[in-house]
Amino acid sequence: MKKGWPPVLIVSGSEDFLRRRCVAELVVEANSTGRQVDRVEGKDPQALLAALTASEFMGTSTLILVSNPEKADLGVIKEHNAAGDNTAIILLHCEGNPKGNTKFGKMVKEMRKQHKSFRSPNSWERDKMAVAFCVKEAQNHGKTMSQQTAQAMVSVLGSDLGVLSFEVLKAATLADSSGSDEVGTTHLKKSMALVAEADVLPAIRALGECNIKRVLQALNRVKKTTKGDPTMRVCRVMGSFVLKWLEAANLQSLGVDSEEAAIQLGANDWYHRTKVLPPAMGLGQKRLVRLVHALAASERAVLNGHVAPWEGFQARLISAFEGS
Numbered sequence: 001m002k003k004g005w006p007p008v009l010i011v012s013g014s015e016d017f018l019r020r021r022c023v024a025e026l027v028v029e030a031n032s033t034g035r036q037v038d039r040v041e042g043k044d045p046q047a048l049l050a051a052l053t054a055s056e057f058m059g060t061s062t063l064i065l066v067s068n069p070e071k072a073d074l075g076v077i078k079e080h081n082a083a084g085d086n087t088a089i090i091l092l093h094c095e096g097n098p099k100g101n102t103k104f105g106k107m108v109k110e111m112r113k114q115h116k117s118f119r120s121p122n123s124w125e126r127d128k129m130a131v132a133f134c135v136k137e138a139q140n141h142g143k144t145m146s147q148q149t150a151q152a153m154v155s156v157l158g159s160d161l162g163v164l165s166f167e168v169l170k171a172a173t174l175a176d177s178s179g180s181d182e183v184g185t186t187h188l189k190k191s192m193a194l195v196a197e198a199d200v201l202p203a204i205r206a207l208g209e210c211n212i213k214r215v216l217q218a219l220n221r222v223k224k225t226t227k228g229d230p231t232m233r234v235c236r237v238m239g240s241f242v243l244k245w246l247e248a249a250n251l252q253s254l255g256v257d258s259e260e261a262a263i264q265l266g267a268n269d270w271y272h273r274t275k276v277l278p279p280a281m282g283l284g285q286k287r288l289v290r291l292v293h294a295l296a297a298s299e300r301a302v303l304n305g306h307v308a309p310w311e312g313f314q315a316r317l318i319s320a321f322e323g324s
Helices: 016-032 047-058 074-083 103-110 123-140 147-157 161-177 185-191 195-208 212-224 231-253 258-264 269-283 285-303 309-322
Strands: 008-013 036-041 062-067 088-095 115-117
Touching: 008 016, 008 074, 016 036, 016 062, 016 088, 016 161, 036 047, 047 062, 047 074, 047 088, 074 088, 074 103, 123 147, 123 161, 147 161, 147 185, 161 185, 161 269, 195 212, 195 231, 195 269, 212 309, 231 258, 231 269, 231 285, 231 309, 258 269, 269 285, 285 309
Parallel strands: 008 088, 008 115, 036 062, 062 088
Antiparallel strands: none
16 A cells, blocks of 8 residues: 555545446555455444454554445544554445535545545536546557547447446457557457447347337337348347346356356456346346247247248247246
């Protein structure tokens, strides 16, 4: 941990990805400098004091990561801060923006120089922020990315920073393998398996939210804007998501925690926990199995020359979704 850091640090904000990344980086830095990292729950009235006492008694340099800090003993925190000894550093991780009229919010204001806040932008500013984020992420990987490329990425994937970070990393890795210093659209198309299938994403999102009406509306838009029959293409893109959700639901039913499940599935832990598990749990194993069968049957119908494969696909989708 850097010399001169205060004995108390506060990380807060409604921008979940950036806030958690900051906390993770502090934990990594603490480990790299030989600090012991203790995690305590602010709701436990004795946990923080016990961790501080243990650090003092053992003479151990410690980073104490406190979750739900607004519930912690603020007297202990203030006393430790006033003592000025950073042998033990208390890191308060607040999920959201502290309310200024609370005791915790007032303490945060008093320690504003020790506070790092990650606030979500207004909805009309979010895409602009996401574009700037993509450009900076590429720079963090030693690459350049044009505003145009970043805008294209955001237009396809949306403004979720966790998803964008993961996709920029994949694209930067591909740029590395091709000896390029710039992340361009070619790398994005290769790394983002769905760039060419962007029109299917609204239907997949709606499916993940268990909204069959919106699924059908999105699929109708796909049909109207596609030359020829899109059944095979849509089934394969949608199927890749449904299979991931089914795998996640299966592991969850076996009692495998999300971190271990992500490892087994070769996925990013944050992405698995926030983007794969919710639709997997919402749809459930039985429904997901029916959807897999429906998609496979729809592909077979195309290969067998069915007279109306698209209509058959929609019918199977409705039946799988609403079946018992």
